[in-house]
Amino acid sequence: MVLALAVLCFAGPNGRFAAAQTPEGAAPGYIGSEACAACHRQETSDWSGSHHARAWQSPAPDTVLGDFSGRQVTFGGSVVRFSAQGGAYSVAITEPDGTRAVHEITDVVGIAPLQQYLVETAPGRKQALDFAWDVAGGRWYDLYPDQDDLPADGLHWSGPYKNWNARCAVCHATGYDKNYLPQSHSYQSSQAEVGVGCEACHGPGRAHAEWAGAPDRDDAAVWPGLSASGLTATFPKDDPEAQIQVCAGCHSRRSALTDESPVPGTSFHDSYELALVDADRLYHPDGAIRDEVYVYGSFLQSKMYRSGVRCSDCHNPHSARLKAEGNAVCTQCHSPAGNTRFPSLKPADYDSPDHHFHAQGSQGGQCRNCHMKAQLYMGIDERSDHAFRIPRPDLAAQTGAPLACLDCHADKDAGWADDAILARFPDADRGPHFAQVFAHGETGGDGETLDRLFDIAGDGDEAAIIRASALRLAAPHMRQADTERAASHLGAGDALIRAAAIPLQRSASASDRLRRIAPLLEDPARSVRIAAAKELLQTPDIPVPPEYQGPYRQGVREIQEWLLANADFPEGQLALAGTALALRNIPAALAAFAEAAAQDPQLVDAWVMQVRLLAAQNRILAARETLSRAMAANPGDVRLLSLDLELPAR
Template identity: 35%
Template structure:
């Protein structure tokens, strides 16, 4: 039947290494208690003692992260200004002191919407509208506060009102996409049954206490003790915070990540609340450079600066967020100017844009239309990798009239051959699936000198190769000292629907990091609770609570509903799995990856009409998506609807003419219909694309043998024997002819 796309096809491993349990000095389970809003006293209270810090913070991006919309906070032109993009016309106007927009809503028709909040200040300001059931939505049209004009955040991307990405739906929903990082002490409070929110926060913006923690205990102790007061360590992000710990604390908001706790309550560490997005296609370049928005953390932790304990506040003022120095003086804090801020190093005219360190070592990209953000991986330009893998480089980023070959040649001329191996030399070919590149990924996985995020990303990337022997590599990494690596290994092994690895997952129920415990629990879904060993039962129940809290917290995301469906599918509860996949489609009705997987579940549950309808809906919405015709054809074939299956495969070949598997299956279907002429014609057409394809050659020999073309069959089998001399089946076939 159709391959269920969420599960990889691995083989079990015979040898099981001894698992060394992760040692912890105390209970790893956190209270999970939420902090009352009354414990956050507000920036005015902080100002009483910390006037200098307050003065720097006031007016900063953190201060202005979110504000009530009024005549002071709104920067945009609402004087009956009309803006049109992607066929949608929006009119911005005022009613008395209130600000409004007339634009397309979730029904595709224009309505008046009142602006209730502003978001940010520069280089853009967004505007938030209140919807029913506690939903708050961010407009797709924003204000360019530098050029003073309205603009479309995604000018080249048309979104219709029924899509999840429409501004009135999930893609620009403030409650789940924005609130956790733009306000203080946020509790999302989502209820799936009613698809409603009751989101709360203590303070509207990123206040002092958003970073340092609630001030009540500190202020009460200081007021009671006066001069006898001694800091008790209740605050985060202090001058005593270690560099990497500080990066993790900033990363809570400055990284692309998945949330695992109900709400951030300052307990534990970053990985008790969030797990970062790894370096994967569509989000990062193959070599780890930024592609989609990563919010800095994912790039910075790749850098040698991070590895050498450079932290955020070495470059940025902790309160104003501004850079501490202008130009190359910032880098010269550590890198001696005489060695680097000179044409002898950068080979460009001094005191020009070309001579700035950041333009070679921190190239950037525009996000949200006009927001230029720099890559914080601080890497040496590698045009040689650009030539091999199509990754960008700073050289041709500036010299737009030149190509990567020119850049690589001139780089070598100026700096010589690259004399050290950077992780990208192994990651880029691995991500782009170059032949034999899996060995480089394995090297990265085990090289503890490499950044953790690189090791974890290599671990995840290796799974794309579906190499049975790599199972052993993953099992070994389940006890790695890096939580990121453990998490990536669990994720890969959890996609395999088998009980073979549960004995390795069980110790991770006591992992020091909540994110890893939850991932391990998902991997254990193939076990019944009655099968859990007595030693782990208490931990199992605690992590079960963490797991379902995670699912409930993120139930407004499609991915969480899919994961819940996956969980029940691993449990063998196909009815509940279907229910959760249907719930996922309820909030993203055009997500056809969900629909294809759901169609497979329908088929497995013998709901053939629903399966067929789901496949046909995908075809209707994405007629150029070849694999769906193939999946539907396989289902028809198993239902003995051979003519229907043939029709679907013929269409699949038209859409994806280079997919060899389509020719193979179509040939077999023609054979099943005793149409040997079309069977031969189809297989021959496939062999024109891949002349040495083993499956096609064997199928053609079989068809020739059935149609009394013995000599042709013998010639094909002799070719198979030449290509695959160790296959005794082909010699037996030849003897039978």
């Protein structure tokens, strides 16, 4: 992997590209949440003890909630003893293969509904144990009861997918710096503050503190780009997006575009690539949450988002609690009085059996149970879908999408629910829905799929994340004749749509592809610039026009930063390998595929690509040795067995 980064990231194709550079300027320093308390007493009181404040803590009697009294618990093939002695907490784990090790608990994560624990498996490398404490149930339980992984498995708690430094820490800390060192496969991570403190949302506070001490002094020249009060993030009342994007950085399923934690106030699309509603199966075809996608992706689908609702309309941002109990959160706006901020909302009595046709105060009469269908994650953590969708039993029957009605009426089916709703609301919407197209798009579709996906992408009344997802799903169906129609989305107002439209030009002629994509090298969103540069790297033989050489070089530098930021992820190594292949840099591709397989030995695709590339170079002995290691890590895998038959004898 070091070879891959050295050859690809720093030399580049034909040696033309320089290493990534640090941007000019720096944010003001961090001062810690304690420094904020003297002036912001109510906010500090709300925050203290909150899920944010206690998102990451050191182990101590007042922070550890689990039973470490020497209790021994069996989880599948593992036996774990939880102990405490002399103020230190530890776990002794006997693995399914019989190996045994004792690990000291170094960190505590969360307070409810579960608490997790970290151990250090190498200096600086922290891993999250698969055994968590059920706070309400008062028990130890297995987060992944269907898995019984050995230490050599990528999904084992000691593997890359459970690494705290890379996967979790940034959203449990303030001012976090992952600082992964690829040469030694190690971490020297640091943070300004453990836990989600004031500066995690408002930005580094030193300039603000100086302003508070002398508010009449003009320090604009000292801290350019800050607000009048010296902060990097502000939340104007007329700009809900400013607040939403600060929250979205952690409350979203996304991949990082840089190796640095973005300073609050940085655009989401300059820092992350958001996961879409596409064939990755993170969402159901109707956009309902499926895998652990958090909140932002579903909230973007909602009419509330498009009407200007912001997170703090429902949540106290400092305590992280809802602003009211039960339906009272919703009736702030959904009531006979309405809300003047949202004039399109019809005033009506929604908290009534006339609307929800269940007994008042019953589970069926709770707004969230019908409009925010919950999904269970981590065994006991129930989280609500934030698209605030209206139940559509007809869609559930057609697409397999989940249906809130059946959470309570488990003995019924979607047909029964549809009849029940139409009996009470005969004018209920039963018109076309993108889910009907997405369900087919994920499975290959038919001759009309592409046209229907383009119709969704061009629907200005549809959410941008759905329009972008339609374009993503269109990619496998594209032909050269379709690329001109797809090009209209390259100028869309939303970065999600522009970025998703770029790969659709892959079927265009070389000249058309360059002409259409090159201007996006200067897009204001980093996510779009990277997508454009990645696409142009797919055709290194086509010269970039002189007027775009500068933006192209900058785009390549940003690709380098993106690859480096994800170098400790197996999926990041696959991206690095794919980029190397596009540049026809076989040594770098081989090194990256090898690193991906080393990080996750069960990542069969990484093994297969190594074997095929080695065989293509007529390095049959090396190919067979690699295949032998792959089969040892993945015994009986059909793809590897087939590959064995394809290879020539030694």
